[in-house]
Amino acid sequence: MTKPESEWTWKELPVGNVILEPGNASQYRTGDWKSLKPVLNKELCIHCGLCYIFCPDMAYNLDAEGFFIADLFYCKGCGICAKECPTGAITMVVEEEGK
């Protein structure tokens, strides 16, 4: 596994800074960019999956109950899911400090 880049020394970098491990962008936390996070009202959700389709960061995943839930490790808080949700089931709320 790749260690966090803040721990790499210059001697450990591969020549030309090539990335030898394909797909390791999945380890990159983009979730700490956001100030708003999406909150789903499951009673209004019709399971249409538009949030999943429109999410530019592929942060949405289908859970065991059939709901699409945003993974806050990746969600940048852009609000596209809330905008596109046809039933208004997704609300953007201010992330609480420290969480």
Added chain:
Amino acid sequence: MGKRVGMEVSIAAAEAVKQANVDVISAYPITPQTHIVEHLSELVANGELDAEFFCVESEHSALSVCVGSEATGARSFTCTSAQGLALMSEITYIASGLRLPIVMIIANRTLSAPLSIWNDHSDAMSIRDCGWIQFFAENGQEVYDHVFISYRLAEDREVLLPVIINMDGFILSHVIEPFEMIDQEKIDQFLPPYQPLYRLHPDRPITMGAFALPSIFAETKKAQEVAIRSSMPKIFEVWKAFGDMTGRYYKPVETYKTEEAETLLVTMGSFGETASVAVDEMRREGRSVGLVKIRLWRPFPFEEFKKATLGAKQLVVIDRAVSVGMGGPVASEVKAALYGYDSRPSIYNFVAGISGRDVAPSDFIKMADKAEIEIEEGNKEGYELYGVRE
């Protein structure tokens, strides 16, 4: 030994690229580099060279193609001049940051404005800090030889850096010189096929050119700086191997009649041969004058330069470009190299021959005269644009 022939330097450079058996050539024609590209185009078209020749729409694309082809493991070549290099400059930094061993010849030409097609080093100085190993050739044979030297050096696993061979436009590129061509079997021995460390291949996916956050960027630059600084012993090693093959041994700093010389002229590029004629003449008159020629511009050969100059009373550094608002770029490097020494020589700086204006042996003598007088009178850090009409 190889065949001795008379040939235009640009054609000989193209012949060297052919002999280096490149896989990809990507270039856009610009004066005075044009003859190199035209000849390579012919060699590919008539089947003498089995390579892909990309006719691109700009120099930015020319080097971008080389970045892509080199990333797949193809030996790649490009060449340009002046505005073409300026347009290419963005990609020069990318090629070195990605550690791709591209070789480029620059037929040095003045950057506009005013528009000028003639020679000086302003184009090369505009990308001075781009992270490539940079040579300045004094004559055509050096250009021809350094194509092989550059590929062998660039592709060495301990180096993996792109290399620029600077040659003065017109003054070298368009003149016919005697060449000692090297037999192909010898070249093939000296320059084995390129074995890339990493390359783009569908069977083993890797990423080249990813972005870096501030948390890792400084580490990447340190790695790159260490790489170019530690390429120095390899440069010596490759020059030695080349010398053993041809009898032509190259050094980062050449000295000419410097024994116990009080005054040393310092030049880079084709100035060297003219200045040596001036030195001969001054030595005949009994003057204590010698010549130091810088061949390796990056990494800058601090140690060798110090060795060559520290005994002298004064240096007359003759630049062929001006850093507007600052002076000659070679002079500022020279001052940096010697700053730590109390016994350092005085340094007088001329900028001469910009935009291809002729600089004859008599001009070098005039510059030496002027510098010696000025320094004698206490002007120890003089700088002037030589020969400008007041």
